[in-house]
Each structure stands twice: as C-alpha cells, then as structure tokens.
Amino acid sequence: xxxxxxxxxxxxxxxxxxxxxxxxxxxxxxxxxxxxxxxxxxxxxxxxxxxxxxxxxxxxxxxxxxxxxxxxxxxxxxxxxxxxxxxxxxxxxxxxxxxxxxxxxxxxxxxxxxxxxxxxxxxxxxxxxxxxxxxxxxxxxxxxxxxxxxxxxxxxxxxxxxxxxxxxxxxxxxxxxxxxxxxxxxxxxxxxxxxxxxxxxxxxxxxxxxxxxxxxxxxxxxxxxxxxxxxxxxxxxxxxxxxxxxxxxxxxxxxxxxxxxxxxxxxxxxxxxxxxxxxxxxxxxxxxxxxxxxxxxxxxxxxxxxxxxxxxxxxxxxxxxxxxxxxxxxxxxxxxxxxxxxxxxxxxxxxxxxxxxxxxxxxxxxxxxxxxxxxxxxxxxxxxxxxxxxxxxxxxxxxxxxxxxxxxxxxxxxxxxxxxxxxxxxxxxxxxxxxxxxxxxxxxxxxxxxxxxxxxxxxxxxxxxxxxxxxxxxxxxxxxxxxxxxxxxxxxxxxxxxxxxxxxxxxxxxxxxxxxxxxxxxxxxxxxxxxxxxxxxxxxxxxxxxxxxxxxxxxxxxxxxxxxxxxxxxxxxxxxxxxxxxxxxxxxxxx
Numbered sequence: 001x002x003x004x005x006x007x008x009x010x011x012x013x014x015x016x017x018x019x020x021x022x023x024x025x026x027x028x029x030x031x032x033x034x035x036x037x038x039x040x041x042x043x044x045x046x047x048x049x050x051x052x053x054x055x056x057x058x059x060x061x062x063x064x065x066x067x068x069x070x071x072x073x074x075x076x077x078x079x080x081x082x083x084x085x086x087x088x089x090x091x092x093x094x095x096x097x098x099x100x101x102x103x104x105x106x107x108x109x110x111x112x113x114x115x116x117x118x119x120x121x122x123x124x125x126x127x128x129x130x131x132x133x134x135x136x137x138x139x140x141x142x143x144x145x146x147x148x149x150x151x152x153x154x155x156x157x158x159x160x161x162x163x164x165x166x167x168x169x170x171x172x173x174x175x176x177x178x179x180x181x182x183x184x185x186x187x188x189x190x191x192x193x194x195x196x197x198x199x200x201x202x203x204x205x206x207x208x209x210x211x212x213x214x215x216x217x218x219x220x221x222x223x224x225x226x227x228x229x230x231x232x233x234x235x236x237x238x239x240x241x242x243x244x245x246x247x248x249x250x251x252x253x254x255x256x257x258x259x260x261x262x263x264x265x266x267x268x269x270x271x272x273x274x275x276x277x278x279x280x281x282x283x284x285x286x287x288x289x290x291x292x293x294x295x296x297x298x299x300x301x302x303x304x305x306x307x308x309x310x311x312x313x314x315x316x317x318x319x320x321x322x323x324x325x326x327x328x329x330x331x332x333x334x335x336x337x338x339x340x341x342x343x344x345x346x347x348x349x350x351x352x353x354x355x356x357x358x359x360x361x362x363x364x365x366x367x368x369x370x371x372x373x374x375x376x377x378x379x380x381x382x383x384x385x386x387x388x389x390x391x392x393x394x395x396x397x398x399x400x401x402x403x404x405x406x407x408x409x410x411x412x413x414x415x416x417x418x419x420x421x422x423x424x425x426x427x428x429x430x431x432x433x434x435x436x437x438x439x440x441x442x443x444x445x446x447x448x449x450x451x452x453x454x455x456x457x458x459x460x461x462x463x464x465x466x467x468x469x470x471x472x473x474x475x476x477x478x479x480x481x482x483x484x485x486x487x488x489x490x491x492x493x494x495x496x497x498x499x500x501x502x503x504x505x506x507x508x509x510x511x512x513x514x515x516x517x518x519x520x521x522x523x524x525x526x527x528x529x530x531x532x533x534x535x536x537x538x539x540x541x542x543x544x545x546x547x548x549x550x551x552x553x554x555x556x557x558x559x560x561x562x563x564x565x566x567x568x569x570x571x572x573x574x575x576x577x578x579x580x581x582x583x584x585x586x587x588x589x590x591x
Contacts, residue, residue: 066445117386144573150174320382465515498577
C-alpha cells in the first residue's frame, strides 16, 4: 500500500513541477508535509534535507559565485577575451564559449551566463551583429562545462552526498574531469560548426542608449486599420519611407513573429516593435499609418527629450520581482519606471493583459524610464538592463583576494585537506570578513526555490527507498533488458535520465532517480558506481528545451529564440553527451 501511495505522491510532484500550477518552493514544502502527515517519514527523516551537507554546499556556491562577480574577478577577464575578438564573428563565438565554459566548470553557471548575456549584447551593438548567434551556445557551454568538476553544478554535489549516504563514497573534486572535459570540448566544437548555420539572425534592439546627436527610441506601434501599411511587407515599407525606423518584431495577437524569418504582410491591429529617430516616429504617427500601441505617460517624441527612453530589462533567477504582478502601481512607483509590455517564451503581454501576469525567470520587460533612472536600474540586482549589466558597480580591489580564497577552497577540497562542505562554508566566511561579499548580497544570492526543491526531493527519495518504491521501479526498468549487458542497461538509464531532466529540474531528476539507479545496479549484482556517475552526466544533459535549465531560460528572451532553436542545436548535444557517457563510463568506472 505504501509503495502505491508514494508512487501517487511522485506522480503528483512531477505534474506540479512540470506545470508549475503552484510555485516550486510551495510544492517542495507540501511534499515534506504530506510525507510527515501520512507517517511515511518521521519529522526527522522528512526534514533531514535542511541539514544535508549538499544543500549547505550548494548554498555556499551561490554565495561564492556572487562574491567573484561582485569583485569583478570574472568580468575583467571576460571582457578582455571578447575585446580580443575585434568584431570577428567566429572569434567572438569561440571567445564567448570558452569564456563561459572555463568559469562554469567551478562556479554556479547562472551568474556566469548573466554576465555573458550583457557582454554579448554590448559587443553585438558595437559591431552590428546578431546576439541570437551566440546566446544559446553560451548557455550550452556553461551546462557542458558544469560536468567537469564536482562543484561545476549543484547536481554533482547532491549526487556525491547521496552516494556517500548510501555507502558508496563521495565523488572527488576532479573525478568527473576526464569524461566531463571530453564532452565539453566536443560540445564546443559542435557548436562552433553548427550554430552559425542553425541559429537565427535577430538584431539587437537594445543599442544606442548613450545620448547621440539623433538618438533612436524603442517603440511599439499599432497598425492603423485604414493606414497605408496594411497589406504591405513592413520591412520594405518602412525602409522606403522611414529609413531610420528599424523593425525587430511583429506582434499579432499574443504571438511574436520575426520579420527576417517570416515574410508577413501587415494586418489591422498588428503591433510593430521598432526603433527609430524621434522625427520619423512622429512622422509615421502624424500620417495616421500607425497609432501608439500603449499610452506611455511623459514620453514625448516631438520634444526629442533625450532624458526619456524605453529600454528592455530581463528578470534574473535571484530577482525579488519573481512572482510579482508588474502592472501594480506601487511596484512601478517603487522602481521609478512604467511597464509597457512583457515578453515570455515567444508570447507578448500588453498592458491590458499584464494585470494577472506574475513575473518569472527570463521574462523580458519593455519599460519607460529616464536616463537618470537607468543608472539606478543598472545597480538593481532584481533586473538586468540588456546590453550593459557589466557596468554595475564592482569592487575590483578585492578581486585578487576573492580569487585566492576560491582557489584555496578548490585546493583544500581536492587534496583532502577539507571535505567540500567545510571548504565551501570556510570560503564564504573568508569572503565576508574580507568584504569581498557583503552579507546582504550573500543572502540575496541564495536561490531559495532551488534549495527547497532539493530538500523536498531528498525527502521523497528517502521515502522511495524506505518503502521499496525505488526497488519496484528498478525491477520495472530492468524487465525489457533482462539478460542484457550491464553497459547497455547503463546506457538506457543515462538516456532515461537525460529525457526526464528536460521535463523537471536536473536536481530533482538526480535525487529521484539515484535510488532507482542504485537498486538497478544491485539487481544486476554490479558496482553501483557507474550508475551513480551516469546520473551526474545524464541529469546535466538538458540542452534540447528552454525549460530544462535556468541558463536556457535566461537566453530565451534576449536571443529572440523559439522552442525549435533549442531543438536544432540541443538534440545533437544530447546525442553526443549520451553516447560519450555510455562509452566511457564503463571504461573509467568499472562495474
């Protein structure tokens, strides 16, 4: 009876994690409550995740990443690498991928990708390039590099701790490096070859924010039902009559269309997302060809007020605005901005549809503000001004100290002088007392949703193990492979893990599948170690969906991507990672 009840809880958890009908952290807490109330787990067992070394280590890595970002230790090196590219397309691509991969092997990769999103946007503005050519490769490189070391991704840390708990030892700092490095190199090589051919060529609208003689404004214009634009190709019409107006997107209903991909003719009430000089914007409005799509108070194109601008912001994972409703007047007044629209995964929400919308990671906000307010927004950790996050205030004098502390942590954990949790907590303490990291920033850097999800799924994993549910699923998984080689079964398990990690988070996938992996190995009477390592690589093989990983969500909006763009590049990466893992894990970690 207990097995079927735990299976029901597992199914409900997966459903809620996929649909997010309720927040992920609420799902995690509810999971622990149900397991305690039903007495499947005692309170001590259900809440043990709060004291789990993996959770402490993951939280510490969030803080250490923030410390390295705050001191500018990574930004300086990253910007120099991009400067070396000198505007050459291929060189920018390889520098961006290497610049992302190297720190992502040792740091939480989300802030690394945040940094490179802004740098890429700036470089593309400077050289007139398309950011959509680079942002998915940047995200994919960060994911691939995370498998190179124990601390490269929180998944490895969690699997290592659970492996120790089950009696199979921890994963050492560089134990995964031989295979992880090989996968990262091949992923980078494939991206270098495929991304120029498969990625779209969307232009970057967020350029020219530095007051010029004839500044250009971002605007959303609605096609007048009786205007001359109706039935025409918008790009040809605008380039012929209003040369300064550049079209980026055509919004029809809720759906965003990209003119360089689709040859569309304008229909009544289509919204054009454009950028142009005040003279041309005023002219096209005065001629009745278009109407303002939204009423933006105090924005006066006629006045050519250089202090009044429209910019795009992105919501980062640690933002306090996640879950907030942007249209609320108090939120707008608190930030000193006015919301115009929100873009999310190819869907466009106008002011009329923002009332019930709650902000989530990766949302791109079109807002109106003054240039003075823009400086404040650059230093606001709750939003990222697309193009120039790297202009935030950093404390570069502390960069050498931060780098020494981080390097010492890696050395201590690698040599066995300290275990990883002790080394990580000590490094956080040293960064705080040396003022590389302020307490407020340290607390803000913690992704509470991720930590609670880890804690909740650890409790569910314990329940699966305690009730025999994990063994039941292991037997069911083995049934089609009865009598087969363990290497083949391992390969199938890695593929299963990589598929599930596209549906729910990689951390949840690892925690839920690890007991099943160990039970599978024990049923085969082989060493569980290859299956444990297989979970590490399979759970990080989440390339083919924007929903599979936070960094994919982060680049979705700024890159103007569609779901199919992740499939085009992601499926080859999944196949390569799966095949290499299947081939080399049995050779390095013997059964």
